[in-house]
Amino acid sequence: MPALPLEMVAPLLATGASTRMPNTEPARFKPGDVVIARNIHPINHTRLPRYVRGKRGTVRADNGTFSFNDTVAHGLGHQPQHVYSVRFSAQELWGPDASPLDSVYIDLFDRYLDPAP
Amino acid sequence: MNGVHDMGGLQGFGPIDREAQERVFALFFGGFAGGFYNIDMFRAEIERMPGHEYLRSSYYEHWLHAIEALLIQGGAVTHAELQARIAELQAAGRKEPH
């Protein structure tokens, strides 16, 4: 018996597989907080791109609690934590020649962030 | 990991090319439903491709690489079985006129 028979296709595709989890973990940050993305270089799977590491941003929103891709990829458990939408100005990321108006918004796990001093 | 997949901000890839629908896409769900991987394991497997292979191959070749590797790892098929079947199909293809 295949794991995915024909009659399961429509329900599977319609339901999906959200990684959102109950908000049982405390949020270390809130909208408006200034944060710095950690300068970490995990050898394993991570959803923290190099271009924001060590950069200073502002929390736009708390998206809620999700399971942590970095650990799920390696069978190390969900380690649920808050995921924040963080705004990085173009000049912060790319230097003074970048547009003074533009920005990149990216979703960062609680564990990727430190408060800005 | 610091791999070539982490592309934000890199320069020199040239203009944006504007194109392939595959069985690979559907096979992803077969393996997923069979419990051979979750999406994070799948992405991690793609990220393990040697950089030059990642850059040289197409998007769905990345998927195929990961699905093959994870299904072999999970015992669904063996590398030998796959190679044997590929050789059979190749031989059969040569017999047929195009």
Added chain:
Amino acid sequence: MSHDHDHAHGHDAPLPEVVLRVKALEALLTEKGLVDSAALDAIVDTYEKKIGPRNGAQVVARAWTDPAYKARLLADGSKAIAELGYSGVQGEDMVVVENTASVHNMVVCTLCSCYPWPTLGLPPVWYKSAPYRSRAVIDPRGVLKEFGVDIPADKEVRVWDSNAELRYFVLPERPAGSEGLSEAELIELVTRDSMIGTGLPKPVGASA
């Protein structure tokens, strides 16, 4: 050495070897009872014929004509999009961002190809490729220019990198002069690229 052979195939054209590998894999898995070919056919069919940008265009047209819906859409994208019947794989957690007179939004996945499937279908090849993934975050205005979109210097560009499991959807600005159009007519103006943020809706009076 076989360098010439390797380079004879285009960057996005699969090698014949790839096709053999896919056929071999599907055949073996089917023979072992691990996959059902009819199920695979149904998956391909779903994303070829049933799920596509027309879904997202309906969301946009509804938001343009119904201010209360638009408010719900911006407050909780997943819930409002599900009201129209669109939900599921790669659209479980949606965030809708609105283009305005002062802000233009654009979506990318620098790490892979994350894209809101239930509203837009599967992503185009360019979205998943190195040039877009690398340049969208560092040179959005240059990218937009290549797509034929000129953003004035005094308008803010926001690039959303879908690196976690939230999926982003751009609500484009309603075209000028479209006040008299029905929802069905408005749907025809909404292009896929306008919902990614690399394009704008068609102007009123443009042929379909």
